[in-house]
Amino acid sequence: MFASGGREVNPFTIDRRFILSPLRRVSSYRSFAHTRRNVIGCFTMSPPSLDKLRILQYPSPILSRAAEPVEEFDDALRALASRMLALMREAKGVGLAAPQVGMGIRLFVCNPTGEEGDDIVCVNPTLTELTGAAEEEEGCLSIPGVTVNIRRATSAVLKRHNLEGHAITQHATDLVARIWQHEADHLDGRLILDQMSTADEIVNRRAIKQLKEQYQAEK
């Protein structure tokens, strides 16, 4: 957990200050998906170049779709991961999943500390041995202005591939386990909005309405 003023602070909450930045939109990612069809599982997207990739916001439809497994571990995949890490860092986030940048593949990046050496790229991740439970407030870079109290396992084992295609198994607790679960949810098209309590719905109603209106206005 991040320390701030002598108490523990959930970085998902810290992110919230940064994800309130002005909305940005990129219209299409078709060409990247077209040139890497066997890597990019979702063929409905479309980008001229990785430089144009941006963090998409709710209710962009791709955020609610299950992503496809990565089949090739090549330079295109490594370039995408590198770009995602840069976007995550720029947004002061602790995790970013490929669907959030319009790519429907099972890949996420995360970094719980912000230190460059702590970057992790997770390809085709699966979570097992989810144990314990705790509720924490979470935000999402794709859903600015919204926070939801979410109960998650406090311990998890992550099986993933790295960018060279090597299988890796890791165990983590608390914040890191929470980030893994949040990002893995993205790969199954699940958002924090899907786990809102009635109280969360009331608190976030206005922000969600604004996001929907913004999306419609930019369509």
Ligand SMILES: [Zn+2]
């Ligand atoms: Zn998220």
